[in-house]
Amino acid sequence: MITSQTIVVGFDGSKDSEAALQWAARLSRATGAKLRIVHAVGLLEHAGMEQHAAPHKEAAMQIAADAGARSDDVEWSVVDGDPCSALLRMTAAADPADLLVVGSRGSAAHGGSLLGSTSLELAEHSTVPVTIVPAAFRDGGGTGE
């Protein structure tokens, strides 16, 4: 059986990322794995031209708590970079991720192109397993357990 010690989930406040976080939090609760929620800060967000991370943190921690993750196991990280690069770097960090979790947004709108799809790019480049959670999972689409 494959188990995860550290789950890293990308969170940008979108519905898809909420679904991904809910799934990851339930897995953390079920396995006792550490859950690191990563918010990538791009050029526009840094310049205040997009929503800042602070409101995202509050929302993310609430979703994790509602999904039953133990607060001691949940960590919030703000990382500079584009979402894909920021998550990939987490697999080479001092306490590396052994599972990446992201929402599925983007691929349909872009005709399946890798461009603009963090989930597809991660699936191509990651050295650890990647779970792509559909938005439909959120609130009733599945238990994740």
Added chain:
Amino acid sequence: MKLILAGPTGTVEHTADPFHPEQQSRIFAVMDGVRILGLEDEVMYPPTPKAELSDLLRVHSRSYLSELEAFCAQGGGDIDPDTYARTDSWNAARRAAGAGLTAIAALQESGAGVAFVPVRPPGHHAERDRAMGFCLLNNVAVAAAALAEKGERVLIVDWDVHHGNGTQAIFWDEPNVLYVSTHQSPLFPGTGKASEVGGPNAPGLTVNVPLPAGATGDVVRTAIDHVARPVIEEFAPDWVLVSSGFDAHRADPLGELALSSGDFAELAHLVNEFTPRPGRLALFLEGGYDPGALQASVAATLGALLGLSTHPEAPTYGGPGMTEIRTAELDRSRALEKIGTMISSREG
């Protein structure tokens, strides 16, 4: 002829949403900066054809180029929270990359002068198979790779406020290209640690000096002088290309370094010392998002290189960062020692 102007490009194509800082108006500000110099007949405007696929394939994967072209042909959209493409962005990006090649060819032909490449979209964040940070194709890398392929030794100095992750990654293991970057850290894109020194075939040929917010011009010059100069002198470049972002200016909305337009003039003088002879220096526009700062900094930079007095803002001094420079030197030494040990143990 003093100045080779390969561009401008991106004045019509690759239209941004009104809120986006990477706008056509940047190029107009840049060209206002060139006009301040009053060069008139001393400027050469070579035609700037689009880069060919074979030029782009030196630094980008075929699959990425195909995807980008198809994505644009289908109408484009947001690639990530920062980066967008439109129907005409594929052509705009190829034109920007082609302008750099034109600049090099014009310098080779004239054997004199300085080339400036005022183009958009910018390039230094674009990786081999990924667009990011407003960048689609890596313009400076396309030019450097064309030279490196012919055995020329190319120094790229990147003084943009952001680390040029794309350029670093593309030339990570390329012994004919030396990449030197000063940049604010922490900041997007999150790369550019001093311990990132290059791959096994090019150990030491990546030089990063991350600097804290508030660093002034004297700190950036010290970083290049103390950390990079010895490496550059040993490398002995045939060409010097500058990823000339002006978003390290204190008025820029996307960064927090504290340079003035006069600091860019000083940096230009410093970088010019590394050129082996006249006609071997080209500057590529990267970032820079405050129109006034962009105009003044372009005028100051080119004015310094062309020996013209443009009365820029005074250079800045006294900001933080000297400690970080010493730390960077140590981190770099340790990383190089580690690579040396790994190579020795492999050979042993």
